[in-house]
Amino acid sequence: MQRSSGHPPAPRRPAASPLRTIAGLVLLAAGVAYLLNVADLAALTGSVRDVGATVAGSPLGIGVALLAYAGAFGLRTWAWCRVLPVLSHGHAWAALHVSLLGNHVLPLRLGEVLRISSVVRRTDVGLQPAAASTVALRLTDLLTVAGLALAFAPTVLAGVVGVPWALALAALLLIGVAGALAWLRTLTTDGAALRLPGPPVVAAAVVAWLLEATVVFAVAVAAGVPLSYPAAVGVTAVTIVAQAVAVTPGGIGSYEAAGTAGLVALGVPVADAFAVVLATHALKTGYALVLGSVALFAPAPGWWGRWRLPVELPQRPEPATYGPEAPVVVFLPAHNEQDSVGDVVRRLPAEVDGRPVRVVVVDDGSTDATAERAAAAGARVVGGPPRRGLGATVRRGLAEAVALAPACVVYLDADGEYAPEDLVAVAAPVLSGAADYVVGSRFAGTIDVMRPHRRAGNVALTAWVRWMTRRGDLTDGQSGYRAFSPAAAAAAEVVHDYNYAQVLTLDLLAKGFCYTEVPISYSFRTSGTSFVRLHRYLRRVLPAVHAELNDRQVSVLDDVGAEALARR
Numbered sequence: 001m002q003r004s005s006g007h008p009p010a011p012r013r014p015a016a017s018p019l020r021t022i023a024g025l026v027l028l029a030a031g032v033a034y035l036l037n038v039a040d041l042a043a044l045t046g047s048v049r050d051v052g053a054t055v056a057g058s059p060l061g062i063g064v065a066l067l068a069y070a071g072a073f074g075l076r077t078w079a080w081c082r083v084l085p086v087l088s089h090g091h092a093w094a095a096l097h098v099s100l101l102g103n104h105v106l107p108l109r110l111g112e113v114l115r116i117s118s119v120v121r122r123t124d125v126g127l128q129p130a131a132a133s134t135v136a137l138r139l140t141d142l143l144t145v146a147g148l149a150l151a152f153a154p155t156v157l158a159g160v161v162g163v164p165w166a167l168a169l170a171a172l173l174l175i176g177v178a179g180a181l182a183w184l185r186t187l188t189t190d191g192a193a194l195r196l197p198g199p200p201v202v203a204a205a206v207v208a209w210l211l212e213a214t215v216v217f218a219v220a221v222a223a224g225v226p227l228s229y230p231a232a233v234g235v236t237a238v239t240i241v242a243q244a245v246a247v248t249p250g251g252i253g254s255y256e257a258a259g260t261a262g263l264v265a266l267g268v269p270v271a272d273a274f275a276v277v278l279a280t281h282a283l284k285t286g287y288a289l290v291l292g293s294v295a296l297f298a299p300a301p302g303w304w305g306r307w308r309l310p311v312e313l314p315q316r317p318e319p320a321t322y323g324p325e326a327p328v329v330v331f332l333p334a335h336n337e338q339d340s341v342g343d344v345v346r347r348l349p350a351e352v353d354g355r356p357v358r359v360v361v362v363d364d365g366s367t368d369a370t371a372e373r374a375a376a377a378g379a380r381v382v383g384g385p386p387r388r389g390l391g392a393t394v395r396r397g398l399a400e401a402v403a404l405a406p407a408c409v410v411y412l413d414a415d416g417e418y419a420p421e422d423l424v425a426v427a428a429p430v431l432s433g434a435a436d437y438v439v440g441s442r443f444a445g446t447i448d449v450m451r452p453h454r455r456a457g458n459v460a461l462t463a464w465v466r467w468m469t470r471r472g473d474l475t476d477g478q479s480g481y482r483a484f485s486p487a488a489a490a491a492a493e494v495v496h497d498y499n500y501a502q503v504l505t506l507d508l509l510a511k512g513f514c515y516t517e518v519p520i521s522y523s524f525r526t527s528g529t530s531f532v533r534l535h536r537y538l539r540r541v542l543p544a545v546h547a548e549l550n551d552r553q554v555s556v557l558d559d560v561g562a563e564a565l566a567r568r
Helices: 018-038 041-056 059-083 089-105 111-122 127-152 154-161 163-189 199-223 229-242 254-265 270-295 341-347 370-376 390-402 420-431 452-469 486-491 501-510 534-549 559-567
Strands: 328-334 355-363 380-383 408-412 437-447 481-484 515-522
Touching: 041 199, 059 089, 059 127, 059 199, 059 270, 089 111, 089 270, 111 127, 127 154, 127 199, 127 229, 154 229, 154 254, 199 229, 199 270, 229 254, 254 270, 328 341, 328 370, 328 390, 328 420, 341 355, 341 370, 341 420, 355 370, 355 390, 370 380, 380 390, 390 408, 390 486, 408 420, 408 486, 420 437, 420 481, 420 515, 437 452, 437 501, 452 501, 481 486, 501 515, 501 534
Parallel strands: 328 355, 328 408, 355 380, 437 515
Antiparallel strands: 408 481, 437 481
């Protein structure tokens, strides 16, 4: 993965303020007070109940209306991809529905921010073209719906928002569209893959709003309320114009007030008008919650990023060349392993497949005699205080091994849990060219002793890694015995200092390196202590795994590692 080419950060979502919440509640209260003032409460409640029951009993007509509503978003998807050709239809559809969901659960139409962030987070489209195309299309949308309101219900528009407000809104929309088009022109001249919204895009916007009007029309027909389709278009347009800046989530209150006023202006009784608008809003909200929730995850990557490797991975990289005398380099990260490191080094074979074995112990800030005993056993020792963490130590070990121009690099824990004599089996697939990355599997081999809670943790974490990598043949996600081809060792990146196990596998598989496992033997340590503590392990590993899957550069540090960096 090339982290230097990571996506730009998504725009920050503005924090909701108590004043906005209070303003929304005041608006909602005012709308309810207006309705109670002009309508009998019993009649209002009865109409809502009757219309709800009637609509629930007309699934075919309502289903067709919701399909038309979905078709409106299909046209908007097409229009966005025409303006921004580098954007795929799948991610355009997802961003529109994430925005729709956000507008129904957040105040002040903050879903528009989610629309931009969905594109920026999930694609290679930059912030500027995503924002410019969004602004231009939204303003074109608003200008279109304002035109439909004037064309189909001019008296209703004037009655709902007032003539001065209608004229001011039209002027603001024209200025906004002109500014957005000018912005798009500057981006186009800079070589950005953007197109100005032309007649086909405007036509798509018009048809989309005509389709959206089908929902209120279908509800009115199902409820027995006399409403023509052109009138439904006018009421829909007026309602959208009236809540161009919705204070409450989903425009709750303003939507009902504007829609009810529009229908009343057309002669519909207040109670029936409110019931029809409320049912229409409920259907649209249900659509937004269901389809918006799906759009958060599909298509991949989801709004929160990838949780698994892509199905399609790169081809296997070309193998690195090495001479006939190239060694097998074994590196052992070690922290306070004085009781085991010397024995592990001495038990390693002197050669593998006719190649000499060279041993490097990377001391991770040991405070005992680890370094001295490793050197006495014949290893070259690098590192030392301060302690940096296992991930940082593995990163250093890979770099030290690659510098020795190896035929194969092997990672081995220094705690004595893994048999050094298995080196031949672990290195064999790399030396034969059959694989680039080999994991010695305890669960495919022989386990002498493993404590029950450790076994349960290993099984659970391995299942997680198997799911993330989509590999049914992965049986040990946390093994401390691994081999790398020279190319894989040189390309490997460990993105955090705390640990290496999951992120290293994800990194190498994402780069196309060939993976395999070999059975090994395992017995629980008889000295020393493990650094793994479940809460701390998950708190540091989970963010790093997510960053690895989403191609972001991070450094998730152990407390000790963070303190060490602070002292530098």
